[in-house]
Amino acid sequence: MPIPSTVVPGVRGVRRSAVLAWLAVALATATAALAAPAAPPGGRQENAASRLIAAALADSQAAARLAELCDTCGPRLPGSAGLDCALAWALARMRADGLAAVRAETVLVPHWVRGEERAECVAPVRFPLRLLGLGGTVGTPAAGLEADLLCVRDFAELEARGGEARGRIVLFDQPWEGYGKTVQYRARGADAAARHGAVACLIRSVTGTSLANPHTGVMHYEDRADSAWTGVPMIPAAALTVEDAGRLRRLANRGLPARVRLYLGARTLPDTVSANIVGEVRGRERPDEIVLIGAHLDSWDVGTGAHDDGAGCVIVMEAARLIARLPQPPRRTLRVVLFVDEEQTQAGGRAYATLHADELARHVAALECDSGGFPPVGFSVQADSSIVARVRELAGPLATVGATEIGEGYGGVDISFIVAQGVPGIGHRVDSPHYMDYHHSPADTFDKVDARDLALSVAAVAGLAWALAEDPAPLRPPVPAP
Amino acid sequence: MPIPSTVVPGVRGVRRSAVLAWLAVALATATAALAAPAAPPGGRQENAASRLIAAALADSQAAARLAELCDTCGPRLPGSAGLDCALAWALARMRADGLAAVRAETVLVPHWVRGEERAECVAPVRFPLRLLGLGGTVGTPAAGLEADLLCVRDFAELEARGGEARGRIVLFDQPWEGYGKTVQYRARGADAAARHGAVACLIRSVTGTSLANPHTGVMHYEDRADSAWTGVPMIPAAALTVEDAGRLRRLANRGLPARVRLYLGARTLPDTVSANIVGEVRGRERPDEIVLIGAHLDSWDVGTGAHDDGAGCVIVMEAARLIARLPQPPRRTLRVVLFVDEEQTQAGGRAYATLHADELARHVAALECDSGGFPPVGFSVQADSSIVARVRELAGPLATVGATEIGEGYGGVDISFIVAQGVPGIGHRVDSPHYMDYHHSPADTFDKVDARDLALSVAAVAGLAWALAEDPAPLRPPVPAP
Numbered sequence: 001m002p003i004p005s006t007v008v009p010g011v012r013g014v015r016r017s018a019v020l021a022w023l024a025v026a027l028a029t030a031t032a033a034l035a036a037p038a039a040p041p042g043g044r045q046e047n048a049a050s051r052l053i054a055a056a057l058a059d060s061q062a063a064a065r066l067a068e069l070c071d072t073c074g075p076r077l078p079g080s081a082g083l084d085c086a087l088a089w090a091l092a093r094m095r096a097d098g099l100a101a102v103r104a105e106t107v108l109v110p111h112w113v114r115g116e117e118r119a120e121c122v123a124p125v126r127f128p129l130r131l132l133g134l135g136g137t138v139g140t141p142a143a144g145l146e147a148d149l150l151c152v153r154d155f156a157e158l159e160a161r162g163g164e165a166r167g168r169i170v171l172f173d174q175p176w177e178g179y180g181k182t183v184q185y186r187a188r189g190a191d192a193a194a195r196h197g198a199v200a201c202l203i204r205s206v207t208g209t210s211l212a213n214p215h216t217g218v219m220h221y222e223d224r225a226d227s228a229w230t231g232v233p234m235i236p237a238a239a240l241t242v243e244d245a246g247r248l249r250r251l252a253n254r255g256l257p258a259r260v261r262l263y264l265g266a267r268t269l270p271d272t273v274s275a276n277i278v279g280e281v282r283g284r285e286r287p288d289e290i291v292l293i294g295a296h297l298d299s300w301d302v303g304t305g306a307h308d309d310g311a312g313c314v315i316v317m318e319a320a321r322l323i324a325r326l327p328q329p330p331r332r333t334l335r336v337v338l339f340v341d342e343e344q345t346q347a348g349g350r351a352y353a354t355l356h357a358d359e360l361a362r363h364v365a366a367l368e369c370d371s372g373g374f375p376p377v378g379f380s381v382q383a384d385s386s387i388v389a390r391v392r393e394l395a396g397p398l399a400t401v402g403a404t405e406i407g408e409g410y411g412g413v414d415i416s417f418i419v420a421q422g423v424p425g426i427g428h429r430v431d432s433p434h435y436m437d438y439h440h441s442p443a444d445t446f447d448k449v450d451a452r453d454l455a456l457s458v459a460a461v462a463g464l465a466w467a468l469a470e471d472p473a474p475l476r477p478p479v480p481a482p
Numbered sequence: 483m484p485i486p487s488t489v490v491p492g493v494r495g496v497r498r499s500a501v502l503a504w505l506a507v508a509l510a511t512a513t514a515a516l517a518a519p520a521a522p523p524g525g526r527q528e529n530a531a532s533r534l535i536a537a538a539l540a541d542s543q544a545a546a547r548l549a550e551l552c553d554t555c556g557p558r559l560p561g562s563a564g565l566d567c568a569l570a571w572a573l574a575r576m577r578a579d580g581l582a583a584v585r586a587e588t589v590l591v592p593h594w595v596r597g598e599e600r601a602e603c604v605a606p607v608r609f610p611l612r613l614l615g616l617g618g619t620v621g622t623p624a625a626g627l628e629a630d631l632l633c634v635r636d637f638a639e640l641e642a643r644g645g646e647a648r649g650r651i652v653l654f655d656q657p658w659e660g661y662g663k664t665v666q667y668r669a670r671g672a673d674a675a676a677r678h679g680a681v682a683c684l685i686r687s688v689t690g691t692s693l694a695n696p697h698t699g700v701m702h703y704e705d706r707a708d709s710a711w712t713g714v715p716m717i718p719a720a721a722l723t724v725e726d727a728g729r730l731r732r733l734a735n736r737g738l739p740a741r742v743r744l745y746l747g748a749r750t751l752p753d754t755v756s757a758n759i760v761g762e763v764r765g766r767e768r769p770d771e772i773v774l775i776g777a778h779l780d781s782w783d784v785g786t787g788a789h790d791d792g793a794g795c796v797i798v799m800e801a802a803r804l805i806a807r808l809p810q811p812p813r814r815t816l817r818v819v820l821f822v823d824e825e826q827t828q829a830g831g832r833a834y835a836t837l838h839a840d841e842l843a844r845h846v847a848a849l850e851c852d853s854g855g856f857p858p859v860g861f862s863v864q865a866d867s868s869i870v871a872r873v874r875e876l877a878g879p880l881a882t883v884g885a886t887e888i889g890e891g892y893g894g895v896d897i898s899f900i901v902a903q904g905v906p907g908i909g910h911r912v913d914s915p916h917y918m919d920y921h922h923s924p925a926d927t928f929d930k931v932d933a934r935d936l937a938l939s940v941a942a943v944a945g946l947a948w949a950l951a952e953d954p955a956p957l958r959p960p961v962p963a964p
Contacts, residue, residue: 071732074609085607125567127556130924211693212785212924243927247786250553250928303694304729442612442694445725446732 048326048470049397049463055322056459057401062318063451065093066311066373070304070446077301078341079111079272086297090277090313090338097321099279099336107351109341111272112136114301115265117238121248122146123259130212131202131238132302132441133264134186134219135344140200140236144263145169147199151252154185155192166197169260171240173249176208179436186217190237191229200262201237202245207436210242215441216300218344236264274298274340276348281324283332283469289478290359291469292335292366292423293319293461296342296414303444307435311373311449311457312428313338319462323469330469332364339414342370346413353417360421361479365391365468367426368412369461373449374430376402376460380409382425387475391426394467403460405429424475428461530808530952531879531945537804538941539883544800545933547575548793548855552786552928559783560823561593561754568779572759572795572820579803581761581818589833591823593754594618596783597747599720603730604628605741612694613684613720614784614923615746616668616701617826622682622718626745627651629681633734636667637674648679651742653722655731658690661918668699672719673711682744683719684727689918692724697923698782700826718746756780756822758830763806765815765951771960772841773951774817774848774905775801775943778824778896785926789917793855793931793939794910795820801944805951812951814846821896824852828895835899842903843961847873847950849908850894851943854920855931856912858884858942862891864907869957873908876949885942887911906957910943 073085087104094102112135119129133139150168152158158170170193172185183206190201205215219237222229240248248258277297283289295312299305320336323329339348353360367379379395381388385408392406411425419425438444468475555567569586576584594617601611615621632650634640640652652675654667665688672683687697701719704711722730730740759779765771777794781787802818805811821830835842849861861877863870867890874888893907901907912935920926950957 067732071729072607072736072738074607125554125556209693210925210929211691211695211919212927213693213695241924243785243925243929246929247553247927250549254554256554303725437693442723443692443725445694445729447725447728 049467050400052322052326052466053397053400053459053463056318056462057455060318060451060455060458061321062314062454062458063449065314065317066306066449066454067446069310069314070306075301075304076297076299078109078274078298078344079113079269080301083274083298083340087275087277090297090317093317094277094279094336097317098324099320100282102279104275104277105351105355107274107276107340107347108271109274109347110344111269112344113267113269115139115267117264119238119260119262121258122261124251124256129244129260130214130241131244132214132216133266134237134239135216135300136219136268137190137237137264137266138234139264139266140262144261145199146259146261149248149252149258149260150198151249151257158192158196162196165193168198169200169202169262170198171202171245171248173204173245176206179206182206183217186239187220190219190235191222191232194232194235198235200235203237203239204245205239205242205441207242207439207441209437212241212243213441213443214239214241215439216302217440236262236266238262238264276340276352277338279320279336281320281329281334284329285331287333288362289332289474290335290363291332291465292337292363292415293369293465294337294339294366294414295369296340296348297338298340298343300343300440302440302442303438304446306444306446306449307372307438308440308444309342309370311454312369312371315369315373315428315454315457315461318458319465322458322462323466330466331472332469332474334465334469342414346417349414349417353421360418360423363418363423364474364476365424365426366411366415366418367428367461367465368415369428369457370412370414371428371430372432372435373454373457374432374435375453376428376457377431378403378405378407378429379464380407380411380427380429382409382411382419382427383476387424390475394471395464398460398463401456401459422479426464428457430457531949532882534804534808534948535879535882535941535945538800538944539937542800542933542937542940543803544796544936544940545931547796547799548788548931548936549928551792551796552788557783557786558779558781560591560756560780560826561595561751562783565756565780565822569757569759572779572799575799576759576761576818579799580806581802582764584761586757586759587833587837589756589758589822589830590753591756591829592826593751594826595749595751597621597749599746601720601742601744603740604743606733606738611726611742612696612723613726614696614698615748616719616721617698617782618701618750619672619719619746619748620716621746621748622744626743627681628741628743631730631734631740631742632680633731633739640674640678644678647675650680651682651684651744652680653684653727653730655686655727658688661688664688665699668721669702672701672717673704673714676714676717680717682717685719685721686727687721687724687923689724689921689923691919694723694725695923695925696721696723697921698784699922718744718748720744720746758822758834759820761802761818763802763811763816765813766811767813769815770844771814771956772817772845773814773947774819774845774897775851775947776819776821776848776896777851778822778830779820780822780825782825782922784922784924785920786928788926788928788931789854789920790922790926791824791852793936794851794853797851797855797910797936797939797943800940801947804940804944805948812948813954814951814956816947816951824896828899831896831899835903842900842905845900845905846956846958847906847908848893848897848900849910849943849947850897851910851939852894852896853910853912854914854917855936855939856914856917857935858910858939859913860885860887860889860911861946862889862893862909862911864891864893864901864909865958869906872957876953877946880942880945883938883941904961908946910939912939
């Protein structure tokens with residue numbers, strides 16, 4: 001099957017001829033596989049879900065697909081050739097899987113580029129610093145900058161020592177206290193330091209475990225048009241490795257504060273056109289009622305975004321492929337959405353909510369996979385308790401793959417914009433003690449994903465998605481259009 | 483106490499004035515601490531060992547010392563300012579500890595420098611490759627080199643596909659099968675590839691666990707004066723991360739072999755002068771009988787050599803400090819030796835054996851710590867079975883710190899040259915499931931060392947060293963000089 005050279009309006013043509021030639025051959029093989037005997041015929045509802053789970057475990061292409069995506073396209077930063085490659089790949093794969101209405105829905109996305117980066121401690125002892133600029137940071141002046149370091153533990157210590165920050169680089173060597181708490185320094189550290197006159201901000205990478213791998217992630221500048229921030233410069237921000245941050249802090253504790261030289265070549269270019277990728281299994285009885293299963297196709301520009309969120313993408317793609325192969329489609333429409341730009345501005349999730357505003361009343365559920373390719377433990381349901389209870393009933397057959405924990409909780413970032421409009425949100429929950437070791441770092445690569453774990457998650461998501469789409473009563477009744 | 487500006491003959495003066503000023507203050511404090519009340523008086527032999535163990539656990543300065551060494555001197559490649567700093571530090575610390583005959587014994591060491599390094603996969607998809615040149619490698623041509631990759635699993639596959647290697651870069655993507663087996667590709671891969679006409683050699687880093695951290699280590703070229711190797715070029719060699727090696731292999735398996743661009747700025751300069759650092763607790767009865775405890779002060783030039791082998795250095799230094807504080811010295815002389823150049827040519831170990839040739843008959847044992855700063859499990863004894871049995875008896879009190887496994891085994895690299903001349907060798911054995919995660923990589927830093935684990939090892943080494951030095955009968959009778 002030929003691959004269109006420009007499949008997404010406005011997106012640059014994919015320039016990787018060798019990869020595309022290979023993909024064409026690979027897809028021909030996959031298309032042939034679709035002519036194989038269909039999955040066992042469905043029986044009673046629970047039996048059908050169980051058979052779907054068994055099929056997912058026996059015939060999961062998820063790991064092979066994830067390797068394709070990660071190895072041949074690479075990381076997928078908005079505006080990059082890697083994301084363009086991934087968009088083309090996802091469209092081609094969904095079409096080969098026999099999904100209906102496969103399409104790219106245009107989304108305007110930010111276009112931040114990292115550029116070259118380097119840093120070193122120049123005194124009292126000279127050593128290179130490993131770092132990654134934070135997503136969205138401004139660059140340093142072209143000649144770089146050099147300043148004494150002020151090392152603080154947290155925002156409270158910065159406030160107490162604010163008078164020392166002027167003209168310095170502030171390092172937040174904050175201890176790891178879980179993502180939700182620690183990530184605040186990545187998000188808001190630069191502005192907090194800039195308020196006190198700092199010229200740049202460094203943080204300890206947001207992780208509890210490190211092998212000298214720095215972790216990036218998005219940071220934010222408050223709106224300088226807001227009078228509270230007028231005149232505060234936007235200063236560059238980067239994450240050091242845990243190792244380097246610790247060494248600088250220990251030197252400071254000895255009375256040997258460091259002097260640091262920093263160069264970040266980061267730039268923010270004009271927004272660029274990208275897309276959400278959508279495909280469907282049309283419902284046999286109520287095709288206008290929709291069960292959405294989604295993940296995000298973009299990633300950071302280091303590693304290859306294998307767990308975050310290549311894994312989620314192939315889980316939902318594989319779940320849809322298996323459901324499309326059933327002897328009959330489920331009652332409602334299953335819609336797969338690969339969102340773009342989760343990591344930076346969530347433009348994909350917003351765009352979906354806008355473009356599909358008139359359909360949201362008939363979205364009976366939205367399930368997001370963005371927790372990594374680990375074994376499933378259950379689902380968190382962002383809806384009222386009667387809906388949580390019904391999801392728990394529907395998820396009964398998933399006990400065979402370990403997805404037993406169904407409780408109230410967060411659905412997901414991409415779906416949050418439609419959840420805010422009343423769509424029940426469902427988040428894929430996994431057993432992932434090592435997720436943060438890899439997260440947003442060069443270590444988030446295919447070799448970290450276990451094929452069996454991924455197949456178990458495909459089974460859990462396929463089973464629940466099918467049950468939601470087949471359930472005689474919808475998870476929530478269709479809401480009359482306003 | 484003032485620090486001599488050039489403490490080692492021929493070694494460049496240490497240029498780190500801020501670090502030295504700080505060190506002077508820190509040493510004054512440590513010297514004052516020596517005036518504190520002495521450790522409890524010794525009683526029967528086993529009680530004395532037990533008290534020494536208790537003192538090691540109650541008053542271990544090992545972790546603080548390791549931080550000093552790693553953070554203020556940094557990595558310690560022969561010929562580097564970091565090693566010069568460490569030599570000065572060790573001399574000053576041993577003197578402050580009250581050791582006798584503290585001295586630097588000159589050793590001529592290799593002077594390999596890494597220089598700048600960079601590599602990327604340029605086709606079929608462009609991405610940067612993280613790598614470290616192997617210790618001792620030649621550099622690439624000044625413009626770098628670019629060639630197609632031949633990816634093989636092992637030597638056998640290279641031999642089978644030797645005809646494909648000419649003009650290519652050979653990548654050994656060898657699976658991790660333990661250090662002893664896997665390290666052969668690091669040591670001998672370049673020459674094996676060069677025999678088949680390859681222009682460079684890459685290996686997968688020698689580790690079972692990776693977070694995108696490359697691991698270096700020494701490699702060897704066979705002597706080109708040997709007729710078997712005449713005319714075979716010496717080609718550059720580097721270790722990729724596990725992640726990048728895996729991606730290149732998977733691309734090759736898809737029929738998408740990579741083209742790689744490589745630049746290594748490595749050079750080997752003329753040998754340079756460095757030193758082993760030696761200090762003693764003079765024996766009260768038989769000062770000419772020697773129990774040697776040693777470790778190596780050099781490290782690779784990435785990370786800060788915390789586990790390999792800063793930990794060993796502070797363990798033996800701390801053991802000697804505690805023994806020097808006992809109300810009376812042990813019967814024999816305890817000699818601490820911090821060897822130089824373990825990692826590359828073992829010049830320190832060889833030089834010690836040569837310089838002390840006439841004393842070796844009176845070395846009753848040599849104990850080496852080069853297994854990392856982890857909790858002790860026991861000691862391996864490189865001597866005949868009666869000596870193993872006696873060490874097992876002497877080590878009885880060490881059960882309280884978990885050092886219970888006393889068996890026949892390897893002593894250590896640095897002491898191997900005197901063990902070869904009949905000195906019983908004793909290797910410090912630890913529980914170190916994560917040692918290879920850090921080994922020879924940027925992740926071998928102080929934050930990976932647990933202070934309590936280190937103190938337990940100090941206790942084990944101090945206890946056994948004291949018992950060996952105090953034992954009424956020597957572990958082996960003095961050998962008449964030849």
